[in-house]
Amino acid sequence: MRIAVIGTGVFGRTLAQALQRAGHDVAVGTRDPGETSQREDWLGVDVPLQQLAVVAGDAELVVNATNGGASLAALGEVGSDHLAGKVLLDVSNPLDFSQGFPPTLSVKDTDSLAEQIQRAFPDAKVVKALNTVTVSVAVDPGLVGNGDTTVFAASDDAEAREVVIELLRELGWVDIIELDGLSNARGLEMWLPLWVRLMGPLGTAEFNLKIVR
Numbered sequence: 001m002r003i004a005v006i007g008t009g010v011f012g013r014t015l016a017q018a019l020q021r022a023g024h025d026v027a028v029g030t031r032d033p034g035e036t037s038q039r040e041d042w043l044g045v046d047v048p049l050q051q052l053a054v055v056a057g058d059a060e061l062v063v064n065a066t067n068g069g070a071s072l073a074a075l076g077e078v079g080s081d082h083l084a085g086k087v088l089l090d091v092s093n094p095l096d097f098s099q100g101f102p103p104t105l106s107v108k109d110t111d112s113l114a115e116q117i118q119r120a121f122p123d124a125k126v127v128k129a130l131n132t133v134t135v136s137v138a139v140d141p142g143l144v145g146n147g148d149t150t151v152f153a154a155s156d157d158a159e160a161r162e163v164v165i166e167l168l169r170e171l172g173w174v175d176i177i178e179l180d181g182l183s184n185a186r187g188l189e190m191w192l193p194l195w196v197r198l199m200g201p202l203g204t205a206e207f208n209l210k211i212v213r
C-alpha cells in the first residue's frame with residue numbers, strides 16, 4: 001500500500017521504517033525536506049522525505065504523527081483534497097506542555113483531537129489507534145507482556161477500521177479492540193494523563209495495558 005506518514009519525530013520515522021519493512025511504499029511528510037534530511041535524528045533513515053503539500057497526493061493511507069498542537073495546521077498543509085476519501089490513521093495526542101510536566105490535555109471529555117481532525121477534514125476517514133503506546137512498542141508489541149497486550153482502533157467508518165486493524169496485525173498486534181465511533185478517541189486520548197504518570201515510577205516508556213475479560 002502507498003502510505004504517507006506525516007511527521008518526522010520519533011513516532012513518524014519509526015513507524016515509517018516499520019511499514020517499509022512490512023513491504024509498503026512509504027514516504028514521510030515534513031515542512032522542509034532539505035532541513036529535515038540534515039537533522040541528526042534522520043541519519044540512517046532510508047525513507048523518502050517530501051513536502052507536506054505533495055506527500056499524500058498518491059497515497060492510499062495517511063498517518064498523522066505530528067505534534068498534537070500542530071496536527072490541524074500540518075494536515076491543512078497536506079491539503080483536504082489529498083486526504084479526501086482516504087483512511088487517516090491518527091496516532092497523535094493533544095498534549096500541552098506549556099505549564100511543564102506532566103502535560104495537560106488541550107481537548108478532552110466532550111471532544112478529542114481525533115474528532116477535531118475529522119471535523120476539519122470531513123472527507124477523510126479518521127481512525128484513532130496506537131496513540132496509547134510508545135512507538136517502540138507500537139511497532140514491536142512483543143517488547144512487553146510477551147506480545148499479549150491491548151491496542152484499540154476507533155472510527156466512525158467500519159471499513160477504515162478494518163484497514164487499520166490489518167496494518168496493526170502486520171505490526172504484530174493480536175489483541176485489538178475495535179471501537180465503533182470516533183468519539184471513543186476521547187477515552188484513548190484521556191489515557192495519556194495516567195500514561196505520563198506511570199512512565200516515571202516504572203522507569204520506562206515500554207509498558208502497556210492488557211484488557212482482561
Ligand SMILES: NC(=O)c1ccc[n+]([C@@H]2O[C@H](COP(=O)([O-])OP(=O)(O)OC[C@H]3O[C@@H](n4cnc5c(N)ncnc54)[C@H](OP(=O)(O)O)[C@@H]3O)[C@@H](O)[C@H]2O)c1
Nearest residue numbers: 007008009010011030031066067068070074092093134135
Ligand atoms: N513518541 C511516541 O512514542 C508517541 C507515542 C504515541 C503517540 N505519540 C504522538 O505522536 C505524535 C508525534 O510524536 P513524536 O514524539 O514523534 O514527535 P513530535 O515532536 O510531537 O512531533 C514532531 C512532528 O510535528 C511536526 N510539527 C511540529 N510543529 C509543527 C507546526 N507548527 N506545523 C507543522 N508541523 C509541525 C514536525 O514537523 P517537521 O517534520 O516539519 O519538523 C514533526 O513532523 C504526537 O502527537 C505524540 O503525542 C507519540
